[in-house]
Amino acid sequence: MYRTAVVRVEKRDCSSHFNESVAPITEAALSVQQEVSNFDREKFSSTKARFLLAPASLLFQLLKSKSESKLGDYAHNFCVFIYLDDVYAQFSFAGNFPRPTDTISVFEEPLADELFLKKARYFREILTDDRHTAYFTHLCQLAAVDIRKVTSEKVEFLPVFQYRYVLDAIKAWTTYAALYPQAATTISDITALFVEKKAQVWRWVTTTYSLLCNELTQTTQRFVKERGPNACIVGGKHFSKDYLVELYHDNQREFDSATESLRRYFGNILTVEIVADRLVNDRSVNLAENPRSRKSSFQNLFGAAVPADVAPCAERTTSPDEDKDIIHLVNLCARAVMWMIYVGAGGPYRFPEIQKLKYASNDRDLYADSESRCIEIHAGYSKAQILRPVTKQLDKNTSDYLLFYTMIVVPIRNHVAGRLSSVMSRDLADEMGMRVEEHTANAADGEGCRLSDAGFTTQVLNSYLFADLSCGKLLKYANFAKGARKFPVSVPQDQRLSLRDLRHGIIYFMRRHTNVGRIVAGSDAVERLAGHTAATGRTVYAVPDSVVNHE
DNA sequence: CATCCGAATGCTAATCGTTG
DNA sequence: CAACGATTAGCATTCGGATG
Numbered sequence: 137m138y139r140t141a142v143v144r145v146e147k148r149d150c151s152s153h154f155n156e157s158v159a160p161i162t163e164a165a166l167s168v169q170q171e172v173s174n175f176d177r178e179k180f181s182s183t184k185a186r187f188l189l190a191p192a193s194l195l196f197q198l199l200k201s202k203s204e205s206k207l208g209d210y211a212h213n214f215c216v217f218i219y220l221d222d223v224y225a226q227f228s229f230a231g232n233f234p235r236p237t238d239t240i241s242v243f244e245e246p247l248a249d250e251l252f253l254k255k256a257r258y259f260r261e262i263l264t265d266d267r268h269t270a271y272f273t274h275l276c277q278l279a280a281v282d283i284r285k286v287t288s289e290k291v292e293f294l295p296v297f298q299y300r301y302v303l304d305a306i307k308a309w310t311t312y313a314a315l316y317p318q319a320a321t322t323i324s325d326i327t328a329l330f331v332e333k334k335a336q337v338w339r340w341v342t343t344t345y346s347l348l349c350n351e352l353t354q355t356t357q358r359f360v361k362e363r364g365p366n367a368c369i370v371g372g373k374h375f376s377k378d379y380l381v382e383l384y385h386d387n388q389r390e391f392d393s394a395t396e397s398l399r400r401y402f403g404n405i406l407t408v409e410i411v412a413d414r415l416v417n418d419r420s421v422n423l424a425e426n427p428r429s430r431k432s433s434f435q436n437l438f439g440a441a442v443p444a445d446v447a448p449c450a451e452r453t454t455s456p457d458e459d460k461d462i463i464h465l466v467n468l469c470a471r472a473v474m475w476m477i478y479v480g481a482g483g484p485y486r487f488p489e490i491q492k493l494k495y496a497s498n499d500r501d502l503y504a505d506s507e508s509r510c511i512e513i514h515a516g517y518s519k520a521q522i523l524r525p526v527t528k529q530l531d532k533n534t535s536d537y538l539l540f541y542t543m544i545v546v547p548i549r550n551h552v553a554g555r556l557s558s559v560m561s562r563d564l565a566d567e568m569g570m571r572v573e574e575h576t577a578n579a580a581d582g583e584g585c586r587l588s589d590a591g592f593t594t595q596v597l598n599s600y601l602f603a604d605l606s607c608g609k610l611l612k613y614a615n616f617a618k619g620a621r622k623f624p625v626s627v628p629q630d631q632r633l634s635l636r637d638l639r640h641g642i643i644y645f646m647r648r649h650t651n652v653g654r655i656v657a658g659s660d661a662v663e664r665l666a667g668h669t670a671a672t673g674r675t676v677y678a679v680p681d682s683v684v685n686h687e
Numbered sequence: 688c689a690t691c692c693g694a695a696t697g698c699t700a701a702t703c704g705t706t707g
Numbered sequence: 708c709a710a711c712g713a714t715t716a717g718c719a720t721t722c723g724g725a726t727g
């Protein structure tokens with residue numbers, strides 16, 4: 137059977153997985169790097185390869201409804217392989233392997249159907265005739281060389297996960313090329329070569345691919361190192377309970393200073409505490425809602441509009457420059473409160489979940505718990521299109537800040553928006569690409585297409601918490617990420633954790649400190665900030681219903 | 688139930704435009 | 708022109724579901 141020949145193990149590249157004897161691979165690879173760099177790089181651009189695959193795309197789509205981007209990925213990963221095949225004979229390392237004669241270069245002209253059929257036949261022959269296996273595997277091995285990293289003495293191979301995509305693309309191509317002739321002409325059916333793995337080439341590819349997959353699942357890095365109950369090392373950086381608390385406080389401070397600046401433009405901006413006292417802390421206000429009729433705005437909980445004695449007021453007309461400044465300040469508040477939610481919500485959110493929070497309209501996310509007087513967030517955890525409902529209850533401090541943001545900052549934002557000509561983009565979260573008009577789902581009420589631009593904008597502003605007026609979209613990740621790059625201020629820049637690092641650290645705390653089954657609903661999760669600080673590990677991340685196993 | 692593939696998410700380096 | 712910000716490409720990692 138096959139044996140695995142360890143060619144060269146440096147870092148964790150893919151070269152150790154060639155399951156054939158490949159003695160000359162290292163020298164050859166060195167030549168690949170150097171010689172390929174002498175060729176016209178343009179030749180193996182993915183645009184070219186995409187061009188090449190154009191006739192294939194139709195069949196791909198028929199076979200398996202491959203998406204447009206998947207085809208792009210194929211082209212991208214496959215182009216070096218097809219290029220090497222194209223110019224193989226010109227290389228110094230070319231082995232004397234039997235291969236079918238092939239006179240068609242795919243890089244010269246677009247292939248007409250007839251020429252394309254010839255090319256497909258060429259690969260079909262490689263696949264069906266076992267004598268060509270050596271040549272094919274040699275090509276695959278050479279395609280593992282990272283030709284972008286050219287040095288004269290060292291060979292750079294692709295990392296394992298990347299080579300997986302290359303092999304995947306090669307598999308897709310060989311399947312297609314081998315079967316295309318029998319679809320286009322009358323020729324014998326060779327499907328069995330694949331299904332029963334009769335072809336040597338196909339066995340080699342699938343076996344190697346399996347080895348790669350095994351490697352990928354087994355070498356998941358231990359990302360988090362333990363350093364006691366309240367600290368750990370994440371990706372080489374120190375992380376602790378205190379780190380999180382500082383991050384939280386720094387963002388809170390940023391929120392405070394931004395609202396302070398807003399007072400230059402608006403009168404009657406109360407403090408966070410007073411707003412909370414007049415609204416949620418007032419127990420005469422009934423916060424309970426009928427779950428079946430939860431369609432109105434969160435703001436309406438306290439009356440038809442924001443109560444007059446709490447609402448800010450515009451004292452004068454502002455200039456366009458001042459409007460810009462206001463928008464900037466609103467965004468600062470938004471970012472800060474997003475981070476406070478991120479830290480205080482009990483269980484780490486993903487960014488898109490926070491980004492799309494709504495305070496009104498269908499699928500509203502904000503509700504208030506009449507007992508604890510805290511805001512709770514009914515969001516959906518949706519990594520793969522299925523929507524699993526998740527309820528997260530905020531601690532009192534975060535809740536009050538979010539209340540302030542919703543009741544004071546959002547109205548200010550919408551007030552400014554009313555005097556601007558800018559409109560919100562239909563593609564609120566930059567996820568639709570070019571075909572925005574084909575999607576209706578992203579509109580604020582699900583029927584956005586029927587709305588005018590102005591109507592749509594109003595709809596968005598009256599439902600989404602985190603709309604960014606400066607670009608007409610929801611607040612972007614790049615902006616959000618700054619909240620972790622700037623803070624905590626006491627930690628040196630290069631020692632700060634990214635969002636991903638934070639997730640790992642927080643999940644570590646959750647697993648370390650909580651037994652979710654034993655946590656009683658409600659009580660523990662809702663604490664004053666002091667308690668929040670002291671009990672970050674034990675309670676705050678053990679909010680009932682939070683999803684522990686996010687990752 | 689394990690395998691393996693598609694697709695989503697997250698991060699970063701590169702690019703481009705703007706502004707003091 | 709430096710500094711800064713926004714945008715994009717592409718690289719890396721992880722999840723979940725189809726599949727047999």
